[in-house]
Amino acid sequence: MKNNRKFSFISAFWILLIFSTTSFAGTGATDDGYGSVLKVIIAVTAFLIAFVLWLVLVYAESNDAKGEKVITPFSKFIHSITQSVSVKDEDEILLDHDFDGIKELDNKIPPWWNALFYGAIIFGIIYMINYHIIGDGNVQENEYNQEMETAALQLELLSQSGALISAETVTILSNEVSLLAGKDIFVKSCAACHGMGGEGLVGPNFTDDYWIHGGGIKDMYRIITDGVPAKGMISWKSQLSPNQIQEVASYIRTLRGTNPPNQKGPEGKKWDFSQEETGSGIDLSDKGVGPVSSVTLSEIDDALVSSGKELFETKCSACHKVEKRFVGPAIRGVIERRSPEWIMNMILDPEKMVKENKIAKELLAEYLSPMANQSLTKDEARAVLEYFRTLTTKK
Ligand code: HEC
Ligand code: HEC
Numbered sequence: 001m002k003n004n005r006k007f008s009f010i011s012a013f014w015i016l017l018i019f020s021t022t023s024f025a026g027t028g029a030t031d032d033g034y035g036s037v038l039k040v041i042i043a044v045t046a047f048l049i050a051f052v053l054w055l056v057l058v059y060a061e062s063n064d065a066k067g068e069k070v071i072t073p074f075s076k077f078i079h080s081i082t083q084s085v086s087v088k089d090e091d092e093i094l095l096d097h098d099f100d101g102i103k104e105l106d107n108k109i110p111p112w113w114n115a116l117f118y119g120a121i122i123f124g125i126i127y128m129i130n131y132h133i134i135g136d137g138n139v140q141e142n143e144y145n146q147e148m149e150t151a152a153l154q155l156e157l158l159s160q161s162g163a164l165i166s167a168e169t170v171t172i173l174s175n176e177v178s179l180l181a182g183k184d185i186f187v188k189s190c191a192a193c194h195g196m197g198g199e200g201l202v203g204p205n206f207t208d209d210y211w212i213h214g215g216g217i218k219d220m221y222r223i224i225t226d227g228v229p230a231k232g233m234i235s236w237k238s239q240l241s242p243n244q245i246q247e248v249a250s251y252i253r254t255l256r257g258t259n260p261p262n263q264k265g266p267e268g269k270k271w272d273f274s275q276e277e278t279g280s281g282i283d284l285s286d287k288g289v290g291p292v293s294s295v296t297l298s299e300i301d302d303a304l305v306s307s308g309k310e311l312f313e314t315k316c317s318a319c320h321k322v323e324k325r326f327v328g329p330a331i332r333g334v335i336e337r338r339s340p341e342w343i344m345n346m347i348l349d350p351e352k353m354v355k356e357n358k359i360a361k362e363l364l365a366e367y368l369s370p371m372a373n374q375s376l377t378k379d380e381a382r383a384v385l386e387y388f389r390t391l392t393t394k395k
Contacts, residue, residue: 182251200264
């Protein structure tokens with residue numbers, strides 16, 4: 001009997017061990033490796049502890065050398081949490097019911113069960129107070145927002161480090177701090193060849209509309225990074241960080257049309273600046289792709305605005321802030337950048353938009369994480385659009 005039991009325990013142990021190793025292999029692919037290893041270690045440890053406790057229990061009531069029963073502290077403990085009555089004392093708790101020979105014992109409710117029951121109630125009360133009275137109960141939503149915020153912070157750190165800037169994603173900076181930093185770099189490193197005011201010297205004039213390699217920010221970024229060594233313009237990528245290159249290129253852009261004295265004559269082709277200012281980034285005739293092909297706008301409807309605002313706050317604010325760039329672009333002014341149809345299509349079918357629409361593709365390249373489809377209905381998207389109409393850059 002005892003051997004038999006031992007055997008079944010040892011085989012159970014091995015079966016469990018084998019199962020836990022396969023689950024380790026299975027989750028290893030999807031989970032991060034460290035987490036699943038940890039889980040397996042915890043599972044195996046818990047199992048071993050349980051196994052040892054069981055052995056203690058099994059051998060707890062052995063007889064000592066004199067043949068007297070030894071009651072170990074462990075079996076006392078087990079007895080105190082089960083309050084079970086041993087088989088030989090069952091007569092004492094036998095009720096006088098007798099159903100065709102089936103008898104009923106009046107066992108006490110085991111204390112462990114009571115502890116679990118009252119513990120669950122206490123846990124429930126603490127949980128409710130903690131999450132629904134002190135907190136707002138949106139456990140998952142808060143966690144999600146928290147993660148989004150961390151991700152945005154990481155993205156900000158990354159973009160500050162310049163790791164995200166490349167000739168494809170670089171944009172013109174317009175804030176004063178960056179432009180001053182750009183000016184500093186220009187005066188130190190570039191003015192010797194391009195003139196203090198960008199009027200041109202050995203290198204070309206930056207204040208006219210003529211450019212050899214293109215006057216767009218992306219072209220400038222590329223030339224400053226790689227240089228044109230054959231013509232005397234060196235590559236700056238070992239001396240300037242991507243951020244600094246972006247800053248100096250943005251500063252160069254501010255020199256356009258400043259008309260300094262001693263200008264060098266035009267070199268290269270006349271660059272079409274209108275294209276950059278309104279073209280690639282902003283195109284109000286682009287309606288995007290998706291379910292919406294035309295939207296008629298009339299007077300702003302306040303009721304629609306407030307329902308749109310509410311929708312925005314619940315479904316979109318994890319990624320979008322009105323005034324500042326977050327995971328996605330700042331919303332203020334979006335109505336001046338994009339057509340109403342484009343905005344609704346972006347809300348209703350962002351997957352298709354970032355695959356097929358030029359502006360959306362560029363946005364994805366800039367923001368790196370995709371815009372989530374929040375499964376809004378057309379009417380809801382229309383309400384959000386109405387809210388966006390109130391968020392203009394005009395005071
Ligand atoms: C040693 C002189 C020299 C220095 C220093 C220099 N450049 Fe140049 N740069 C040139 C020359 C020469 C060209 C024209 C290259 C050509 O003809 O293809 C040029 C071209 C350029 C162009 C492309 C202009 C166009 O018309 O397409 C940009 C942008 C530029 N430089 C930016 C900079 C910046 C920014 C710095 C400082 C970080 C800098 N350069 C420092 C000599 C210089
Ligand atoms: C998971 C994050 C996330 C959520 C949630 C999200 N967006 Fe976006 N959104 C983005 C990103 C990122 C972009 C930039 C495009 C891209 O990367 O795909 C974007 C772009 C946009 C644009 C284009 C902005 C511009 O400057 O052209 C609009 C409009 C927009 N989102 C509206 C919404 C609305 C409305 C909601 C809620 C229904 C929403 N978004 C929810 C991340 C999100």
